[in-house]
Amino acid sequence: MASPLDTVKPQVRALRAYSLVAERTRVKLNQNENPWDVPVEIKQETVRRINERAWSRYPDFTPLQFHETLAEFSGWKPEGVLAGNGSNELIQAVLMVTVGPGKRVLISEPTFALYRQITTVLGGEVLSVPLTPELTYDAEALLSAIKTTQPDVTIVCSPNNPTGCVMEASDLAKLLEASSGLVVVDEAYFEFSGQTAVPLLSRHPNLIVLRTFSKAMALAALRVGYLLGDPDLVREVGKALLPYNLNALSQTAAEVALEMFASNLAPLVQKICSERDRLYAELQNMPGLIPVRSRANFMVVRSQLEPRRVFDELLRRDILIRDVSKYPMLQECFRVSVGTPEENDLLIASLREILGAS
Numbered sequence: 181m182a183s184p185l186d187t188v189k190p191q192v193r194a195l196r197a198y199s200l201v202a203e204r205t206r207v208k209l210n211q212n213e214n215p216w217d218v219p220v221e222i223k224q225e226t227v228r229r230i231n232e233r234a235w236s237r238y239p240d241f242t243p244l245q246f247h248e249t250l251a252e253f254s255g256w257k258p259e260g261v262l263a264g265n266g267s268n269e270l271i272q273a274v275l276m277v278t279v280g281p282g283k284r285v286l287i288s289e290p291t292f293a294l295y296r297q298i299t300t301v302l303g304g305e306v307l308s309v310p311l312t313p314e315l316t317y318d319a320e321a322l323l324s325a326i327k328t329t330q331p332d333v334t335i336v337c338s339p340n341n342p343t344g345c346v347m348e349a350s351d352l353a354k355l356l357e358a359s360s361g362l363v364v365v366d367e368a369y370f371e372f373s374g375q376t377a378v379p380l381l382s383r384h385p386n387l388i389v390l391r392t393f394s395k396a397m398a399l400a401a402l403r404v405g406y407l408l409g410d411p412d413l414v415r416e417v418g419k420a421l422l423p424y425n426l427n428a429l430s431q432t433a434a435e436v437a438l439e440m441f442a443s444n445l446a447p448l449v450q451k452i453c454s455e456r457d458r459l460y461a462e463l464q465n466m467p468g469l470i471p472v473r474s475r476a477n478f479m480v481v482r483s484q485l486e487p488r489r490v491f492d493e494l495l496r497r498d499i500l501i502r503d504v505s506k507y508p509m510l511q512e513c514f515r516v517s518v519g520t521p522e523e524n525d526l527l528i529a530s531l532r533e534i535l536g537a538s
């Protein structure tokens with residue numbers, strides 16, 4: 181008898197589902213979240229505003245005020261802004277309106293797994309250029325791949341998850357000039373790098389910038405992301421979104437977070453960056469480990485001891501990290517998010533113990 185699964189596209193059947201271990205630990209360093217909860221002033225103001233509105237009514241069809249706040253924060257025009265239910269939704273929307281059988285998406289790997297996943301589900305082809313052996317972007321190789329294959333979409337994750345490398349604006353400009361297709365820059369971690377592609381938007385109508393409230397903004401639970409691009413292009417991407425994709429509570433929280441960013445969130449971002457540099461220095465001094473320099477709130481670490489063993493040993497000590505050894509080029513690596521100073525101290529002490537004992 182034919183199986184109902186036969187109706188699923190073969191390329192989808194061949195995929196492994198994107199998923200995460202369900203462990204909950206005292207110290208959680210596996211998802212690049214902000215280790216501090218969103219400041220209480222932001223929560224209270226969000227609740228105050230949400231209590232003032234009727235919950236029986238839909239949100240605005242197009243959240244114009246929110247788009248304006250996002251535009252002002254980003255230095256771009258409100259007509260060129262789109263908000264989403266997490267930036268994942270916007271990655272999906274961009275690919276939905278561009279990718280199908282016969283379409284090609286260029287990425288550098290290792291990178292965020294969702295780009296390959298969604299492209300494959302949509303029937304497109306993934307073209308992949310490896311990072312350099314130092315795990316930095318190989319801009320020359322990307323440029324020549326663009327010139328020879330003219331992909332429909334090129335996705336650059338900067339800072340890159342999981343390696344933390346960034347693509348310099350001058351290199352990005354070269355890719356944009358050489359590309360007849362779209363170039364999508366995923367800036368989920370840009371607040372930690374002090375670097376953005378936004379100034380290139382006005383000169384390059386084929387550029388799309390994606391951002392999220394899940395990392396520096398400490399709002400991962402509420403699922404908010406946004407997209408910046410040429411207004412004509414943004415209108416097309418919007419066609420792939422469901423109406424009212426962003427709920428009123430999440431939208432309100434994101435608005436308040438933007439208003440209070442400088443006073444309440446920027447100091448936390450600063451602290452995370454200085455903790456990242458401290459963690460890097462500590463791990464560099466540890467025999468058996470080689471950390472990779474990162475411009476984000478996480479880093480990849482090469483380990484003499486098998487990454488799976490490091491993961492298990494840390495889990496026994498109530499610390500959750502990410503085993504990235506299945507990613508291309510990262511067979512010897514694990515990834516840690518930067519935690520609070522106390523969490524990082526615990527991680528450092530535990531790693532010292534685990535590696536000392538191996």
Ligand code: PMP
Nearest residue numbers: 266267268292341368392394405
């Ligand atoms: N892009 C990158 C590079 C990420 O690492 C993540 C989350 N891990 C996302 C996008 C998705 O973030 P969200 O959907 O929470 O906005």
